[in-house]
Amino acid sequence: MMTPAIILLIIFVIIPILYGFYLSFHRWDGFNSPVFIGTRNYIRLIERDDVFLKAVTNTIIFAISVVLVKNVLGLFLALLVNQKIKGVIFFRTALFLPVTLSFVVIGLLWSWIYNPTFGLLNAGLELLGLDSLIRAWLSDQATALGAIITVDIWKWTGFHMVLFLAGLQSIPKDLYEVAIIDGAGAWTRLTRITLPLLAPVTFISVLLSLNGAFVRNFELVFVMTDGGPNHTTEVVLTHLVTQAFRFGKLGYASAMGFALFVVVAVIAFTYIRIGRSGAYNF
Amino acid sequence: MATAARHTNPENFPDLLSQHLSDRLKLLLVYAILIIATVQTIYPLFWMVFGSLKTDADLFNNVWGPPRMMVWQNYVDAWRIADLGARIGNSIIITVLSLTVLLIVSSIAAYALARLQFPGRQAIFLIILATMMIPPEVTVIPLFIVVRTLGILNSRFGLVFVYAGTSMAFSIFLLRGFFMSIPPELEDAALVDGANRLQVFWYVVLPLARPGLATVAIFQGMFFWNEFFLAFIFIRQAELQTIPLGLVNFFYRYSADWTLYFAALSMVTIPVIVLYVAMQRWFIEGLTAGAVKS
Numbered sequence: 001m002m003t004p005a006i007i008l009l010i011i012f013v014i015i016p017i018l019y020g021f022y023l024s025f026h027r028w029d030g031f032n033s034p035v036f037i038g039t040r041n042y043i044r045l046i047e048r049d050d051v052f053l054k055a056v057t058n059t060i061i062f063a064i065s066v067v068l069v070k071n072v073l074g075l076f077l078a079l080l081v082n083q084k085i086k087g088v089i090f091f092r093t094a095l096f097l098p099v100t101l102s103f104v105v106i107g108l109l110w111s112w113i114y115n116p117t118f119g120l121l122n123a124g125l126e127l128l129g130l131d132s133l134i135r136a137w138l139s140d141q142a143t144a145l146g147a148i149i150t151v152d153i154w155k156w157t158g159f160h161m162v163l164f165l166a167g168l169q170s171i172p173k174d175l176y177e178v179a180i181i182d183g184a185g186a187w188t189r190l191t192r193i194t195l196p197l198l199a200p201v202t203f204i205s206v207l208l209s210l211n212g213a214f215v216r217n218f219e220l221v222f223v224m225t226d227g228g229p230n231h232t233t234e235v236v237l238t239h240l241v242t243q244a245f246r247f248g249k250l251g252y253a254s255a256m257g258f259a260l261f262v263v264v265a266v267i268a269f270t271y272i273r274i275g276r277s278g279a280y281n282f
Numbered sequence: 283m284a285t286a287a288r289h290t291n292p293e294n295f296p297d298l299l300s301q302h303l304s305d306r307l308k309l310l311l312v313y314a315i316l317i318i319a320t321v322q323t324i325y326p327l328f329w330m331v332f333g334s335l336k337t338d339a340d341l342f343n344n345v346w347g348p349p350r351m352m353v354w355q356n357y358v359d360a361w362r363i364a365d366l367g368a369r370i371g372n373s374i375i376i377t378v379l380s381l382t383v384l385l386i387v388s389s390i391a392a393y394a395l396a397r398l399q400f401p402g403r404q405a406i407f408l409i410i411l412a413t414m415m416i417p418p419e420v421t422v423i424p425l426f427i428v429v430r431t432l433g434i435l436n437s438r439f440g441l442v443f444v445y446a447g448t449s450m451a452f453s454i455f456l457l458r459g460f461f462m463s464i465p466p467e468l469e470d471a472a473l474v475d476g477a478n479r480l481q482v483f484w485y486v487v488l489p490l491a492r493p494g495l496a497t498v499a500i501f502q503g504m505f506f507w508n509e510f511f512l513a514f515i516f517i518r519q520a521e522l523q524t525i526p527l528g529l530v531n532f533f534y535r536y537s538a539d540w541t542l543y544f545a546a547l548s549m550v551t552i553p554v555i556v557l558y559v560a561m562q563r564w565f566i567e568g569l570t571a572g573a574v575k576s
Contacts, residue, residue: 001398001479002406005391005450012447013413016421016428023424030427077319080312093562094320097327100558100565102508104526105551108533108543109330118540120329123345158323162570215419219510223530237419241515244423254423261420268415 017261023254030250041255052256055234058145062235063213065149066156070209071202073153074160079194081161082168092165096158103155103216107223110151114138114224138225141232148220148233160205167201168194203275210271214264236260330551333544334360341540353541360532360545368521369528370550376438376513376524377506380445381499388450389495392457393483397466410451418448422515429516436519444516445506453498460494461487500568507554525550 024041026034045052081092098106113120114137122134137147171194179189195202218237221227227234227242236256244253333341334356335349344350361367394400395407418425425444426435434440464487472482488495510526517523523531532546558565 001390001394002400004387005454006406008387008443008447008450009409009413011428011432012418012425012444013416013421013451014409016418016424017413017416019424019427020421023427077316080316083312085309085312091316091320092566093559094324096562096566097555097558098323099569100504100554101551102510102526104508104510104529105547108529108547109326112333112540112544113326113329118342118345120326120345127346154323159569162566166570211415211417215417218419219526222510222514223533237511240422244426245515250423250427257420257423261416264420265416 020254020258023251024258026251028251029248041252051231051239054231055236055239059214059235062149062217066152067209067213069153070156070160071205073157075164077161078164078168082165096162098155099159103219104223106155107220111224114147139229141229144225144233148224151220163205167198171197330544331548334548336541356541356545360542364532364546369523369525373524376441377503379442380506381503383446384453388453389457392454393461396458396461410454414451414455426515441516444512449502457494460491464490497568497571
């Protein structure tokens, strides 16, 4: 009964991982036979590829910002929509909506929102009298990466809100009642009851955002800036695709892919390790 | 907990603040924040639909508002130029086939892992756990070579198997959890009555695991429907392109037909939004349960 699943896993998951490791030690154009060059690909990545180093920096900035902001904003909104107030279902539904849309749709839509001639953002700033802030958001080196990060956060915050909301609703109400009788204020209740009891959900929410943070950035960058201006929005995946499919450096791109694989795997497993041992400390 | 709360209370600034803020004011603040958050989430989508019905001049001069005159012709032109019919067809075929392959293969494997004893069971489960966290993006180059070697580059089938294969581990893991939560007594009864394992699986277990299958279907179906990166690598022929590829292609043409771009985007987005609003409970539960179960 396992056979079809195992065959698919071997062909599309296991072999690519091992084969990628093998290719990363070769120079290969994809057609002639691969030439073994030892660790030269890796050395070149670190010592001579400025764009790669830029891409790594940007990928890290992207990852840290989106993980932090998505979770903090998601928790904040979850606390707001966890109240018994009118229209709360509407707010939840609306805030979750971007999760269902594709990166391509969202990327295109936002690149028009940022557009300097008919974009919503500049028009909004003008309306608020903030003319000094008006700029070409995606072609300005100072703002391009931030503009893309904002879009990723825009797409996913509703998702984390719903995760946290499910966590909040599983906390027994009488805990709060007892705390109120004891004279605990809103802040104390948040830090002494809500956050500790939310720890398992927070763990999952952060894990999910972390898992995608290093790789689920290709679409937005590709659609919105294609890595520009001057590589200020280049991420590892866009650089990898350019090297592989524009310049035919498959071995070199494999080294990049394998490096990314190691980073993603190490972060995920370390995080799970820490999370598992830490879960009992609360 | 209680004494700790009393101790920290007096010097707690937000606490004092909340005492002074009347409940009405607090409610007003909550609504204000929620309304701002909602407007910045929804207004861009209205803006997209507005833009799709404007003339070029209207788009540039009247950035904020609804169109002064409805240009439905934008939709007709965008549909034709972007060849949306074919793209939607490809997306439907690829999503449905990928889900079919994934659900059949992963549910059988998950059931075996949940219920049967066989050599290597533990090892297989560990491999599934380990590969679950590895996104296919990081192995895209070797994956490309594998797909090319198999001769399924530039084919809908190729993409179907890439999708099913790379989401297999996660789906097995998820379904295994669902199967393990079904009481085994039901299956034992059917086995005693002379049914074989496959019959038990098909007639007893699968109907009970319907919520689990729905979760996988929504979670992965949505992923396949929206997926761009793998499709971009494995499909280069225009007539095989899915919706996301088609949109990017249309957008990167030389002329800047902005209103047509807005129309194309509206046409592929509105049905998704309608589906989501109609089935929001399923979507929200499916997407978050799919995530949390892991």
